[in-house]
Amino acid sequence: MIGRMENERYMRAEMDLKRVFLLFMNKLWLAVAAVVLGAVLGVGIYLAAHLIFASEKEYQSVSKIYLHFNCEPEDFNELSYNGYTWNDLLDTDPILDYAMAELPAQISREEVTAATKAEILSDIRLLTVTVTAKQPELAAQIMEAMQIALVHLGETDELFQRIEIYSTGEPEQIVWDDRTVNAAVMGAVLMLIVVLLSMALYYILDDSVYVEADAKKRFGIPAVGIFTSGESGTFQSYGSEFLSNFSYLCRKLKKVSLMSADNGEDARNAAFTMEKLFSTEKLEESYEIIPVELAEESPKVYEEIRNTDGVLLTVRYGRGNGKLVERALNNLEKQDCRVIGILIVEADVRFLKRYYMCKRYKVKRNALSPSLICTPAKAGKWEQK
Secondary structure (H helix, E strand, O other): OHHHHHHHHHHHOOOOHHHHHHHHHHOHHHHHHHHHHHHHHHHHHHHHHHHHOOOOOOEEEEEEEEEEEOOOHHHHHHOOOOOOOHHHHOOOOOHHHHHHHOOOOOOOHHHHHHHEEEEEOOOOOEEEEEEEEOOHHHHHHHHHHHHHHHHHHHHHOOOEEEEEEEEEOOOEEOOOOOOHHHHHHHHHHHHHHHHHHHHHHHHHHOOOOOOHHHHHHHHOOOEEEEEEEOOOOOEEEOHHHHHHHHHHHOOOOOEEEEEEOOOHHHHHHHHHHHHHHHHHHOOOOOOEEEEOOOOOOOOOHHHHHHOOOEEEEEEEOOOOOHHHHHHHHHHHHHOOOOEEEEEEEEEOHHHHHHHHOOOOOOOOOOOOOOOEEEOHHHOOOEEEO
16 A cells, blocks of 8 residues: 555656756766767777778779760750660660670679669760779779760760760779767767766666655655764764754654664664664653564564554665565564664765755854764764764
């Protein structure tokens, strides 16, 4: 029942854009690495395609041919030999027959038609013929045969006065344009898009708890406080907030159990830190904090919790364990265990400072004790003055 209600509440909740932005900034290195990797992959694929797996070398010969038509220029539009038909004319009789008569027998008609291309670039009287072959000698042979065939066409076709060869280029190896930079940019952009979409999907599926509002939004249960992870690996505390919330929520309670959603060590460490805070502050009320094992480790866990006045559920920061927390809350409800709230542990203090956009300034006095001071240089660390 809890799971269904909290899932509906969570899906209706608005997206916390600030939290998303800060989490993205924490993973900014991943986006940068993806851009670099994408650029490297793009260049690698491009070079492999054009160098390692490239087809055989090809050679190209280009010839400019001038067509002297047997008509006035104003009648050129009526000619059947125009820019749209020349490429087909070279592949058909009689031009192809004339060309094949000049070539060795081992060169086939299909090879000649595949190698030859004709086009009219601007002036209908200027024909450009291009021959592409895998050997320069073959390209030169086919070009020479085509030129002879076209000159012969000019002598026999009544539409022409003559056909004249203007220029013929020597066969040259085809060199592809270097587009390494384009490949790098494309690879980087594609990889960045993939990473951004993946991060967006991760946020949609992420049911982690990062700040106190997440606990209320996700599970409908208040967060009592946040314990941050220190350099030594033990818990430090946003102390005054935790003590204020704990004192109010646990008023008239004596025995409070601590249970972890997925790691029994979290409950034991949190209990140790709480006892330390209580002894430092000398609260008016005294509390017995009892850490319990995971339900999977001991069948008597819920009985132990029922023997106390309530339970705090420790949830590790950013762990992605929302479903485990939901399961633990469901089991606690079934076992008639009173859940006081959630305690977030192992939180990233740098993230919290950026999220709340504030520093823990020195306080001369607070509601619990005049001696409790938090320095801005070491947020979460408590000193006695």
